[in-house]
Amino acid sequence: MVYLDYAATTPLRPEVLETIKNALELDFGNPSSIYQIGKKTKRKISSARESIAKLLGIIPNNLYFTSGATEANNWAIIHQAQTARKLGKGNHIVASAIEHPSVRETLVFLEQEGFEITWIYPDENKHITLQAFEAASTSKTTGWVAMAINNEVGAILPTVDLGKSAKQLGYWFHVDGVQAIGHQLKTLIPYVTSLSVSAHKFYGPKGIGFLVYQPWETAMLLKPFIHGGSQESSKRAGTENTPYILGMAKALELSLDEAAETQANLFEINQYLIEQLDNSAITFAINGDNDSRANHIINLWLPGFSSSQLLIQMDLAEIFVSAGSACSAGSLEDSLILKAYYPDDSQRWQESIRLSFGNQTTKEDIDKFIVQLNLIKERNHSYGI
Ligand code: PMP
Numbered sequence: 001m002v003y004l005d006y007a008a009t010t011p012l013r014p015e016v017l018e019t020i021k022n023a024l025e026l027d028f029g030n031p032s033s034i035y036q037i038g039k040k041t042k043r044k045i046s047s048a049r050e051s052i053a054k055l056l057g058i059i060p061n062n063l064y065f066t067s068g069a070t071e072a073n074n075w076a077i078i079h080q081a082q083t084a085r086k087l088g089k090g091n092h093i094v095a096s097a098i099e100h101p102s103v104r105e106t107l108v109f110l111e112q113e114g115f116e117i118t119w120i121y122p123d124e125n126k127h128i129t130l131q132a133f134e135a136a137s138t139s140k141t142t143g144w145v146a147m148a149i150n151n152e153v154g155a156i157l158p159t160v161d162l163g164k165s166a167k168q169l170g171y172w173f174h175v176d177g178v179q180a181i182g183h184q185l186k187t188l189i190p191y192v193t194s195l196s197v198s199a200h201k202f203y204g205p206k207g208i209g210f211l212v213y214q215p216w217e218t219a220m221l222l223k224p225f226i227h228g229g230s231q232e233s234s235k236r237a238g239t240e241n242t243p244y245i246l247g248m249a250k251a252l253e254l255s256l257d258e259a260a261e262t263q264a265n266l267f268e269i270n271q272y273l274i275e276q277l278d279n280s281a282i283t284f285a286i287n288g289d290n291d292s293r294a295n296h297i298i299n300l301w302l303p304g305f306s307s308s309q310l311l312i313q314m315d316l317a318e319i320f321v322s323a324g325s326a327c328s329a330g331s332l333e334d335s336l337i338l339k340a341y342y343p344d345d346s347q348r349w350q351e352s353i354r355l356s357f358g359n360q361t362t363k364e365d366i367d368k369f370i371v372q373l374n375l376i377k378e379r380n381h382s383y384g385i
Helices: 014-026 036-056 069-086 101-112 130-136 159-169 183-191 242-257 259-278 307-316 336-341 346-350 363-383
Strands: 063-066 092-096 116-120 141-145 172-176 194-198 209-213 297-301 352-356
Touching (some): 014 242, 036 183, 063 069, 069 141, 069 194, 069 209, 101 172, 130 159, 141 159, 259 297, 346 352
Parallel strands (some): 092 116, 092 141, 141 172, 172 194
Antiparallel strands (some): 063 209, 194 209
16 A cells, blocks of 8 residues: 555554553543542643643643644634634734635634634735735734645745734734644744644544644633533543543654654655656646645646546555545545635646655655556546546
């Protein structure tokens, strides 16, 4: 099998599996119970929180475990928009138009609640710029939203610059950090009021993630999202998912340890793919912002190939790639991200695929992909497809 869809999810690391298994077996005590086995579990959760906080350079109290980035995105954005409006600051938010559905649909929900959203589309150079965010802001603006790295085309957004400016202007600033790997997450920390992360993108389990919440001012302190018990400082009630919290802490530690090495490998893989495509008879173009693109995500326009057909044919050969985000690939809808980049080029929306790489990707995987692409091209040609 050739797995080229790490942006959708990553396999669990063996060490993480071990941590989870141990916790499932041994740390079954309810962290809220006051007897020994409960207290022991509580201590383990605290040390996982401390370990993640230390790795990222944040205060442990600013870290909230969630069921993943979708929940963290919903929580942070809705809370900040509503609190700022209640404080009389305004009801306007500026957001990039290439956000993941968990951010985009949250903002659409807020729009229905009377908020005003200005979407920033890629400019003629395919860039989402600080200038565009500044120009779109008005006296009613309270916050900005921009993802660190786009999950479909790999565009790196200028989140550090956006955060610096947002802080000066007094706006809350939410970053979906899901596709930012290794040190990229750490770099962002001083410039965000909120940041969301999902463990299954860094070889941890699915269904667990966290929100970093650190407002510029106390008036914006986080409000509870799930009401009930006193877990997560009484802000997100419900018995903690101890095994996955411990597994996530382990996964983050290991992926930060290997960050430099992984980045170097991803850089090489990305270069190698482009070289091999250049040397082949395949016509291709890179979608999105190729000047500012993460090494682990590449979205290719392959004129003459239908993306849905290509996905099926690759699948039959046990090569797993994706057409845009996994969440939209299940349906036949065109990618809103490719539409945002190429509003007038519907052919491109239907002839593009996403490849994404991770710590197990090798040059041989890329070779197999190219061989298969050529085979599919020849086969389709002989059938007149
Ligand atoms: N944001 C981005 C950029 C993503 O890629 C994903 C996962 N596809 C999410 C948010 C949502 O993560 P989860 O489904 O784990 O909540």
